[in-house]
Amino acid sequence: MKLFDLSGRKTLEAASPVPFAEWKDSQQGTAISLPQDVEVEELRPYLSSLTLIVLEFPVFRDGRAFTQARSLREYEGYKGEIRASGHLLPDQAIHLRRCGFDSVALSEDANVKDWEEQLGRYQFYYQNTAVSPV
């Protein structure tokens, strides 16, 4: 796996994430992964002790994690790292960043150039997001 930096956070969290359901019992470590069908409100009591939340994309077409990420940033005020993991396309780089993702976990053979190119593509956007106002 290699990490691609979306937000310019630079020091990306190296800790291995633990599935949230498991982590809840032990509360060991500060990195979790979250499936798409969990509402992020459930994380509220624990957010201050987390430094990395990995949101999963079972398939790139399933866009629920975009709303999860935005809710974490906008509603819950989470300041730690949000990472995308799973089946993703470089064509989604901007969407990820603008919804509050910091990084994406790519496979070793992924073409980083495509991701970089996509990230630099648009000079302006038509809508506000709380993460990236126009």
Add this chain to the structure above:
Amino acid sequence: MTQPASRSVGHYQYEERDRAFLQERINEFEGQVRRRLSGELSEEEFKPLRLMNGVYLQLHAYMLRVAIPYGVLDSRQLHKLADVAAKYDRNYGHFTTRQNIQFNWIALKDVPTILRELAEVDMHAIQTSGNCIRNVTSDEFAGAAKDELMDPRIHAEIVRQWSTLHPEFTFLPRKFKIAISGSPEDRVAARFHDIGLLARPSENGPLFRLFVGGGLGRTPVVGQELFDSVKEEDLIATLEAVLRVYNAFGRRDNLYKARIKILVQTIGLEAFRKAVEEELARMDRAAYRLTPEHVAQIRARFALPDLKAPADASDVLEQHKKADPAFARWVASNTHPHQDEGHICAVISLKTPGDIPGDVTSEQMHGLADLAERHSFGEVRVTHLQNLVFGHVRKDQLHELWQGLKALGLAAPNVGLISDIVSCPGLDYCNLANARSLPLAQKLGARFGDAALQAEIGALSIHMSGCINACGHHHVGNIGLLGVDKRGAETYQILLGGDAGENAAIGGILGPSFAEDEAVDAVARIVEFYLGQRQKGETFSAMLKRCGLKAFKEVAYETV
């Protein structure tokens, strides 16, 4: 403030940043095509990406669907569409019910080049397909109709911009369609959209009645009123909130249950409203506020027509009508009252009986663009019934326009009448079809083509879809036809009593399906029955209510 004459009226005028944005979008798509060809993208990965840019793989070739935001084109754009049709397609285009134009014979390798040509006139194919927020549609008489409460196009443009490459709502469970009208007549079928907005002015600025969860397709549902009066400043916040609830909770396990209508049905309108209100309560409202300054900025980029007509324009029109009965008949069916006494809206039927509904040749497009330049401030609109509208025609020049239309073969006097048939492409072009719809539409058009007969029948709509996806809106036709596959044979179900407007209703299925020619005969008997039994001024739907579906059923199946 007067606008320079060269500015076309009716739609948002692009600025440099909008043009730069389009170029980037095309570069992006070009890269995607390249990655597909190099094998970096699989077909499964490429498909949603091409769809988001309006490219379908159809029965015979690729289809490119080009957006006509809120249905307004200028003459320069129409000339360009004509050029694209001639150069990259087979010399024609097909106008759809969602204010798009489709080219049916496109090669994938040409698409980036076509998109660059379209961008020269500020056109694009962004979000004309795929599971994202689609091209926003609006009222074809916007800014012109006498009955209008407010011009919906400014807000339609605001919604268009807001939805363009929205980072959160580009990978939704399913497509999402928004329509907006400023008329009490609801000329956009607001109740049959994922979100339908009816705008009205008030002392404190515009208000929006918001319907949610309407749609046709496999499960036709009439949208329900979510909010009665959304304030202008809350418009974007409210759309965000609805979309967030949908994106988080809409079903993704079953294609046929993924539209927002199913979510609203499943959890109920009250629970859905509560969820939306919770989103609104948590949202940083300042970040999503639609400010008066922003609205003013967008409004400033719309040029208005300088309406000047001679004082006797109406009299001249009356004289022309008296002198020419054929013209008078066309005026009776193909015009709509304008806000300005000296002007009128002209509807150009793309349903010449016997021809393919919605198809326009390249030569016709060029001709129409020239006529629009001369008679309607260079502005052409596309209707949700697959016709075109010239919004602001001087009454004293209407006759001249009509002659020009006749020369183009586009003067059929049948708007709103029985041969003004809405039809999807059906099995002749569509990958998903059960049956052909165009030949049936042609036969029905020819059967009722006689102008006097049509005038006698009066307002009556026929809508035709080649499968349950309902692209021809068969559920909302007074008479609806649906292609079904009966053990390999193409057959047609008849539905009666649909209505798309203020009295929104979904047609009831009459009974077992008919073969093509039987269906034509059955429709003819139904119409004959209506003519024979109707009371004075009674509409088809009203008579259907009075007599019941059963009476019509007996007539329809009489000799079969």
Add this chain to the structure above:
Amino acid sequence: MKRLSRPGEGEILLLTASRLLDGRIVWLGEGEHWRESIAEATRFTYEDAGAALERALAEAEQKEVVAVYEVVAKDTQPPEPVTTREAIRAHGPSVHPDFSYDHAPVREKESAL
């Protein structure tokens, strides 16, 4: 994998696809080349078609075609698809005789059946 359609008496199977670059309908012909005309399509029995289809699917990327599948056709000269959908794919849209792939519009063919 989905089960193959079974041809009836006097019927055979053909393989078809759409060309990636231009979307044009093609038929698998001699030498496993994709051809534009149904007249050049190789005829398969139900028994042979499975393996041929699998091979065609495996080579689809390399041969730049998509949506590869089998079509049931009458074993005539040229073969004639049994469904209207495939007849329209083979001959062109029935509403535009001038776009016909073989100058024999589908509608006339049909009424002759």
